[in-house]
Amino acid sequence: xxxxxxxEGPVTxxxxxxxxINCTYTATGYPSLFWYVQYPGEGLQLxxxxxxxxxxxxxxxxxxxxxxxxxxxxxEKGSVQVSDSAVYFCxxxxxxxxxxxxxxxxxxxxxxx
Amino acid sequence: DVKVTQSSRYLVKRTGEKVFxxxxxxxxxxxxxxxxxxxxxxxxxxxxxxxxxxKEKGDIPEGYSVSREKKERFSLILESASTNQTSMYxxxxxxxxxxxxxxxxxxxxxxVV
Numbered sequence: 001x002x003x004x005x006x007x008e009g010p011v012t013x014x015x016x017x018x019x020x021i022n023c024t025y026t027a028t029g030y031p032s033l034f035w036y037v038q039y040p041g042e043g044l045q046l047x048x049x050x051x052x053x054x055x056x057x058x059x060x061x062x063x064x065x066x067x068x069x070x071x072x073x074x075x076e077k078g079s080v081q082v083s084d085s086a087v088y089f090c091x092x093x094x095x096x097x098x099x100x101x102x103x104x105x106x107x108x109x110x111x112x113x
Numbered sequence: 114d115v116k117v118t119q120s121s122r123y124l125v126k127r128t129g130e131k132v133f134x135x136x137x138x139x140x141x142x143x144x145x146x147x148x149x150x151x152x153x154x155x156x157x158x159x160x161x162x163x164x165x166x167x168k169e170k171g172d173i174p175e176g177y178s179v180s181r182e183k184k185e186r187f188s189l190i191l192e193s194a195s196t197n198q199t200s201m202y203x204x205x206x207x208x209x210x211x212x213x214x215x216x217x218x219x220x221x222x223x224x225v226v
Contacts, residue, residue, distance in 0.1 A: 034214060043117070043203055043217035044156075089155065100146075100171075101215060105155035 002027050004090050004104035012110045013080055021075040021107045023064075023090035031092040033057075033066055033073040034101065038087045047075075047088070080111045116140075119204050119218040126225050132191040134221050136204030142216075143209055145187035147171075147179065150201040150220070162187055194225045 007022040025031065032051040036044040048057030053068035062077045073090060090104040120135035138145065144163055148156040148171075158171030160179040168179050176198060180188045187206075191198055201222050205215040 036215075036217075041219075043219045044205075044215070045217070046214035049214060100158065100161060102158075103148075103156040105153060 002092060002094055002102045004092055004102055006090050006104035006107050009108040010110055011107060012112065015082055015111055015113055016079045019077040019080045019109065021088055021109070023073045023075065023104060025071050025073065025092050027092055027094050029094040031094050034091040035062070035064055035075050036089040036091060038089065040086070044089060082111045082113060085109055085111045117204055117206050117216050117218040119221050121221050122219065124221060124223045126194050126223065128195060128225055130194045132194050132223065134189040134202055134223070136187045136218055137185050138206040138216070139185065141184065142206035144207045145181065146205045146215065147187065147189045148203045148205065149173070150203055156203065159189065196225050199223060199225045
């Protein structure tokens with residue numbers, strides 16, 4: 001079946017540090033890939049997405065590139081801020097499954113001053 | 114902005130009670146979803162619906178049922194609440210089969226005592 005594997009958290013960084021959160025996937029078909037973010041006490045929000053191989057999704061300084069050869073979609077940001085502290089979820093949708101998303105377990109990011 | 118509203122932020126129920134969690138979206142989305150979120154397990158799909166009166170089982174439907182009598186409303190029902198159903202419940206909606214992403218509600222934290 002379809003699955004998403006994320007790196008274990010929590011990830012603790014100092015402000016302005018470089019962030020990478022790893023995400024790899026297995027899919028029965030050709031997936032679209034997503035990153036969602038959940039700030040404390042809130043629901044999930046779509047952060048970025050990529051729908052085909054070599055696409056780069058970007059938003060709010062975050063980027064992720066769809067790598068079909070390594071089945072990965074790692075999230076990166078060049079300089080994190082305290083306000084980026086949240087839980088980040090990688091997810092996929094396989095074409096033909098009518099928009100049903102499969103999520104990873106989430107990675108908690110804590111950014112300190 | 115699309116809004117997904119969950120009727121309760123916090124709920125405390127007794128074992129054996131029948132529990133209703135309500136979700137309403139205001140942008141005419143066809144698809145609606147119920148997930149539960151547990152630490153270390155991420156989001157797991159309980160049920161989803163592509164249209165009025167339609168429902169499909171997700172990955173963990175046991176102990177739950179759903180109702181979608183109107184397009185904007187999707188209810189999750191715990192037939193006889195048990196302590197292992199203590200969790201955060203997230204409702205989401207999306208448009209058609211396109212990859213616009215989900216819009217999530219803020220969640221209902223249910224405690225079964």
